[in-house]
Amino acid sequence: MGKPSFNKEQQLAIRAEGKQILVLAGAGTGKTTTIVGRCNYLLSKGVPEQSILLITFTRRAASEIRTRLNSQARRRTRVNASTFHSWAMNLIRRNPKVFQMDSPTLIDRDDMLTLFRRFRRDHKAKNPPKASKLADFHSLMINIRGTAEDAAELKRILTSEIEVYESASNFYRNYKKSRNYIDYDDILECLADRLKQKELAAAVGERFAHIMIDEMQDTNPLQYDIVDALAPHTNLFCVGDDAQSIYGFRGADFESIHAFKDRYPDANILKLRENFRSTQEILDVSNWLLRQSPLEYDKELLAAKGKGTMPMLCDAEDRWDEADFIAHKILESYAVEDRWANNMVLTRTGFGARAVESKLLELKIPYILIGGQSLFGARHVKDVMSLLRIYTNRYDELAWMRYLQLWRGLGEVTADRIFKSVALDENGAFSKGKGELRSVIQDASANDDFGWTRPLLKVLETANTPADLVDSAYSSLESILSTIFQNDHWDVRKRDFEYVRELATKHRTMAGFVDEYLLNPVFERDKERADTADKVRIITVHSAKGLEASRCFVIDVAPGEYPRTGSTDEEVEEERRVLYVALTRAANELYITRSTRGWSQPKSKDDNDTYFFNEIPKEILAYDGRTDDDQTESEFKIKF
DNA sequence: GGGGGACACCTTTTT
DNA sequence: GGTGTCCCCC
Numbered sequence: 001m002g003k004p005s006f007n008k009e010q011q012l013a014i015r016a017e018g019k020q021i022l023v024l025a026g027a028g029t030g031k032t033t034t035i036v037g038r039c040n041y042l043l044s045k046g047v048p049e050q051s052i053l054l055i056t057f058t059r060r061a062a063s064e065i066r067t068r069l070n071s072q073a074r075r076r077t078r079v080n081a082s083t084f085h086s087w088a089m090n091l092i093r094r095n096p097k098v099f100q101m102d103s104p105t106l107i108d109r110d111d112m113l114t115l116f117r118r119f120r121r122d123h124k125a126k127n128p129p130k131a132s133k134l135a136d137f138h139s140l141m142i143n144i145r146g147t148a149e150d151a152a153e154l155k156r157i158l159t160s161e162i163e164v165y166e167s168a169s170n171f172y173r174n175y176k177k178s179r180n181y182i183d184y185d186d187i188l189e190c191l192a193d194r195l196k197q198k199e200l201a202a203a204v205g206e207r208f209a210h211i212m213i214d215e216m217q218d219t220n221p222l223q224y225d226i227v228d229a230l231a232p233h234t235n236l237f238c239v240g241d242d243a244q245s246i247y248g249f250r251g252a253d254f255e256s257i258h259a260f261k262d263r264y265p266d267a268n269i270l271k272l273r274e275n276f277r278s279t280q281e282i283l284d285v286s287n288w289l290l291r292q293s294p295l296e297y298d299k300e301l302l303a304a305k306g307k308g309t310m311p312m313l314c315d316a317e318d319r320w321d322e323a324d325f326i327a328h329k330i331l332e333s334y335a336v337e338d339r340w341a342n343n344m345v346l347t348r349t350g351f352g353a354r355a356v357e358s359k360l361l362e363l364k365i366p367y368i369l370i371g372g373q374s375l376f377g378a379r380h381v382k383d384v385m386s387l388l389r390i391y392t393n394r395y396d397e398l399a400w401m402r403y404l405q406l407w408r409g410l411g412e413v414t415a416d417r418i419f420k421s422v423a424l425d426e427n428g429a430f431s432k433g434k435g436e437l438r439s440v441i442q443d444a445s446a447n448d449d450f451g452w453t454r455p456l457l458k459v460l461e462t463a464n465t466p467a468d469l470v471d472s473a474y475s476s477l478e479s480i481l482s483t484i485f486q487n488d489h490w491d492v493r494k495r496d497f498e499y500v501r502e503l504a505t506k507h508r509t510m511a512g513f514v515d516e517y518l519l520n521p522v523f524e525r526d527k528e529r530a531d532t533a534d535k536v537r538i539i540t541v542h543s544a545k546g547l548e549a550s551r552c553f554v555i556d557v558a559p560g561e562y563p564r565t566g567s568t569d570e571e572v573e574e575e576r577r578v579l580y581v582a583l584t585r586a587a588n589e590l591y592i593t594r595s596t597r598g599w600s601q602p603k604s605k606d607d608n609d610t611y612f613f614n615e616i617p618k619e620i621l622a623y624d625g626r627t628d629d630d631q632t633e634s635e636f637k638i639k640f
Numbered sequence: 641g642g643g644g645g646a647c648a649c650c651t652t653t654t655t
Numbered sequence: 656g657g658t659g660t661c662c663c664c665c
């Protein structure tokens with residue numbers, strides 16, 4: 001990240017004129033560099049920092065950009081780099097009247113699933129699908145701004161089943177509304193709907209006169225509605241690559257980027273073609289993968305740095321053998337390079353890298369795992385946060401239910417009764433008239449057989465900085481939590497609260513803190529400053545987009561996994577792009593590993609037929625059998 | 641009404 | 656290996 005230098009195409013993009021600009025940039029062509037360059041260019045022309053808004057799709061990408069901006073400016077800039085969600089949430093929080101949202105409580109996917117589970121229980125007769133399917137369906141419907149039928153078509157749901165999905169969706173929507181909850185999708189929906197008002201769109205567009213959007217291909221219809229509303233009032237600078245569109249499950253359509261010119265007829269479209277990241281051999285394999293697609297990506301990346309070593313496909317016996325191979329390659333390289341962080345292990349799923357993780361642990365190789373469970377998704381943290389959520393919003397039913405059930409002998413039915421008695425009036429409406437939470441709890445404490453009123457009263461006495469509240473909540477729940485988790489790594493879990501407290505010190509209000517931890521999740525094992533530490537990175541492909549490493553291991557590239565068994569044609573293509581993103585993270589060395597006996601064995605013959613690497617030409621990929629020398633063919637009988 | 645044991649079923653991906 | 660769910664007993 002030294003002094004930035006740009007090639008011709010990048011310079012053109014950085015200085016491009018026009019109200020709407022789209023930069024089509026292949027993998028490794030310096031997208032982030034260009035965005036940061038453009039940003040600095042605008043600043044040098046006198047554009048005020050706070051009128052620049054930089055939108056990314058993951059919090060990781062946002063913080064990456066922020067870091068680069070800060071290091072170049074040698075201070076904290078006031079350029080706003082954030083995800084669509086956290087930017088929109090801030091707008092809404094600061095303007096409750098405009099958005100008609102009076103301090104709503106933000107709920108996460110866990111809460112969402114809890115509600116859909118409740119629906120399933122109450123509607124058993126309808127034989128509803130899994131809560132996660134109901135949730136995905138609802139979310140997709142909102143994100144494509146379509147009807148239940150539209151969502152059903154994308155999800156291949158039978159017409160006869162739409163009704164259940166739709167009624168679950170309605171239940172969920174009504175529930176949120178009655179309790180003043182908003183979820184991730186509501187944040188964007190609320191903004192998109194309100195921006196239909198021209199004056200508001202003009203005001204927001206004026207406030208954020210330059211909006212830059214990274215990974216434009218991941219924009220879904222709901223987000224496009226926001227962009228479209230602002231487009232006449234702001235300057236748009238978008239960067240994207242159709243071949244890296246991997247968020248179809250969230251409603252993004254990779255072809256929408258091709259329609260940019262139709263959407264904005266005066267748009268200025270530019271291209272970045274030169275790849276600075278990888279060796280030609282790595283790009284040859286990546287290019288080959290895209291060429292096999294029936295879709296015309298028209299993408300042949302050319303390596304600016306020329307030739308290097310041949311990527312390698314490695315067949316291991318099982319997951320542990322695969323992990324062993326990777327760990328030893330890393331150890332070998334460390335002996336020469338003296339740097340762990342040159343290595344990145346790319347996994348498709350959060351749990352897929354478990355074998356690698358334990359192997360690294362065993363060999364004492366430092367690593368961080370990115371994209372796993374977030375700190376605030378951990379049960380014990382949610383338990384403590386439920387107490388603080390009640391403090392913030394006494395009508396937060398989900399928090400009450402979780403909190404009350406911490407007590408032994410206090411189950412769902414009793415919890416529900418208590419919640420109703422403290423938060424609702426006789427008509428089931430919020431009991432605004434019942435007085436302060438403190439006096440309500442005090443009244444309840446008279447016949448509290450369990451002791452649930454004590455922590456609440458204690459928290460209510462606490463001076464209200466978020467850090468003090470976290471302390472107070474934790475210390476009053478410590479004994480009960482240590483009992484609950486006594487056989488479940490309590491000693492490890494309890495250490496998390498120090499970190500939660502530290503995070504809380506950065507916030508002035510509890511509501512702001514709660515928002516922040518849901519919108520910018522902190523990853524459990526990401527705690528010790530990922531960016532500065534020298535560690536091997538184990539990361540999901542989705543989180544790795546935009547990142548690179550000198551040596552990459554793409555694991556579990558086996559039949560039945562790439563593409564996944566039972567994928568539709570569209571899904572197969574999305575998975576091809578997922579693999580493409582993974583391959584193009586590598587700068588110098590690329591290892592593609594798979595095992596014949598893992599958890600994901602090919603489930604059918606089809607898996608072998610559709611497998612992406614079936615026909616890979618020998619000339620572009622080296623091969624390591626990992627078994628006896630005479631055995632050159634894997635058990636899959638892959639033509640190689 | 642709550643707890644606990646036995647069972648099945650998984651496992652995308654992010655905000 | 657973990658989690659959700661069902662069912663039976665206190």
